[in-house]
Amino acid sequence: VSSTAFQLNQSAAHPYPSGVITLTTDFGHRDPFVGVMKGQILMRFADAKVIDLTHETLVHWPAEAGFWLSRSYRYFPRGSVHLAVVDPGVGTQRDIIVVEADGHIFIAPDNGLLAPVLTRADAPRIHRLEMARLAHMGIGAPSATFHGRDIFAPLAAEIAAGRCRPASLGPETRDFVPAWVDDPDTAADHVTGVVITVDHFGNLITNIEAESIKRLANPVVRTGAHQFELRRTYGEKQPGEYLALINAFGVVEIARAEQSAAAGLGLGRGAPVIVASTA
């Protein structure tokens, strides 16, 4: 693999490679799976800046990975390549898609993972990967069970290095596998969503967007028999007290000051949450 210095200065080849590659997987930290992906990236693009977004999303469930990626990519430089692998169908006929959206590039199995990005981004372009188009880059003959190492990592390196454009990888399409979790239901006086993930602190993070509840007068947040006021931040409550807030990623969250709301309420992913007007 030759030097990338020349290509990186070629705006024609790729308008905005930042050299940054983010990784989002359900691989965990116990095994060398993430490490060998990074090895494969460095073998092709020695100057890549590889950032772990998360490797602890729920295994085999693309929805959580897609939720976090769709809320996180804007905090990276434009021209970053976001590789996401939650891939229970690895080695079967499932497709891989490469997406350009908002000046970022995404590579993932076409299994619903990228749906939260695609439905929220402005005019995303989707290309369906044809493996034959990778042959000239020496990417091919993958193992049946680890495409993260054998396809995604080398392809992300080639794109991030500015040597390959998404449009060259396969036909453009408008079809993609939809999200695993429905968007919230909106009624006149309430919005109904679900807990999509529980963070390290035990905060219950929902898929209800701040924008969707703006029209509600004096909104409160309910789950089961519990009702919580919307506050601005955790420290407005005494330790142990519950609250709801719009979190730093723009969605409704149920929290417990200095404690775990998930443990305290016995709730987790999938729990229904309602934001209702009380005016």
Place this chain on the structure above:
Amino acid sequence: VSSTAFQLNQSAAHPYPSGVITLTTDFGHRDPFVGVMKGQILMRFADAKVIDLTHETLVHWPAEAGFWLSRSYRYFPRGSVHLAVVDPGVGTQRDIIVVEADGHIFIAPDNGLLAPVLTRADAPRIHRLEMARLAHMGIGAPSATFHGRDIFAPLAAEIAAGRCRPASLGPETRDFVPAWVDDPDTAADHVTGVVITVDHFGNLITNIEAESIKRLANPVVRTGAHQFELRRTYGEKQPGEYLALINAFGVVEIARAEQSAAAGLGLGRGAPVIVASTA
């Protein structure tokens, strides 16, 4: 954000930027919180070398993060920027301090986290951050719940890139919130401290400094009804046997050869430990 190459060669702007930024938080590895902080750093300082110190300190308890940071920073190049966020008061009126000490720079909430650094360093200089001073760098209007991403990360990037000096960020002060854990009590024939953290191996790590027990004749280490000899290293005991030692960070540790002392003794953070003379 423009290139940093020129500034990095300007010793006048900042005498010793190493380009290294360390991260110490209670954010865990489950969520993309650490990843997006790195994204924000790279957006401002593409050549930053970001090193994770730890993200698994006890949540909402700044003492453990401060303990490890105060014992770890000397193993990084001078001119490194150490960003530490354990921040139950995020979004409230708590202050942020920027500290220069021993040729290193530290940024943290003023909540006691940095007290172990400040009380041990030689002539530290503390500046109390004024948010208005960040406006010209485009840092402002932070979220109410994630200052790690919205203030700490971009500020660390600006300092590490040599574009901003701590003294420019706010008035110098000698006040800071004290440590959450008292320093050990010293008597004629013993020193009394506590277990401050339990490591991955189950070793019980105390806040008792090697220096403080040098004057004790034939010291032994006691916790509850247990008494342990001071040895040099784990392998001097048979697997399963307990021992005490001065660990590689200069403090007294209670260990169990090839097993977990914490599990074996049923002890954890806060357990009182006495080093006593037996001469």
Place this chain on the structure above:
Amino acid sequence: VSSTAFQLNQSAAHPYPSGVITLTTDFGHRDPFVGVMKGQILMRFADAKVIDLTHETLVHWPAEAGFWLSRSYRYFPRGSVHLAVVDPGVGTQRDIIVVEADGHIFIAPDNGLLAPVLTRADAPRIHRLEMARLAHMGIGAPSATFHGRDIFAPLAAEIAAGRCRPASLGPETRDFVPAWVDDPDTAADHVTGVVITVDHFGNLITNIEAESIKRLANPVVRTGAHQFELRRTYGEKQPGEYLALINAFGVVEIARAEQSAAAGLGLGRGAPVIVASTA
């Protein structure tokens, strides 16, 4: 420490430094142990590309670290330095070995960790480290309990920077501590191995090489009273069904589609596994 730019271009000093250093330990992610190792690397070699292979191998058991390292290093550039520390004997008389094999360099305690590399690589060269040879590089007087920070990290940096060759570090030897786990037994109609690790997904990964079972007609995989067909990938079975396959690291694995085989079967490290001909 002076600039490394000149040395990196000196093929005479070291034929193939890639600048990549991988880390494999049992240190976990709770404490700053890995972070301070990286600090020590950057102090000597600011441009090092440090990749975590894994830090969650079973504590005090070099076999798992050696298994993964021996199956992973080929996915990194030639000239990479692989530092591995699972070291219950730290601070005792155990030796450290530096190995050149397949264009890669390995540094580890001589406690069996590198045996899986040494027995599989083509013509490895082993050098037994003499601490006195490190003195001129300023490596010496290590702590008794953290050689990862005090010896391994700085030495890896010096080698990766091209300033030090393995042959200069001590006498060549053919002796090394053998592996902790026996290689599989091979009979006419079956091969008997063990589960060597359980991955994040609960897959049971054995030490039985694909090559060793090629001669078996219609092979099936057995453990206890269970028998599994060899398939190509997980998605060929319905969720919840068991299967066996040759995994992406070339060894036999027992899996359960979208679930944990380890939890479902109640098996873990050390479980005996037989691949038998059924022709």
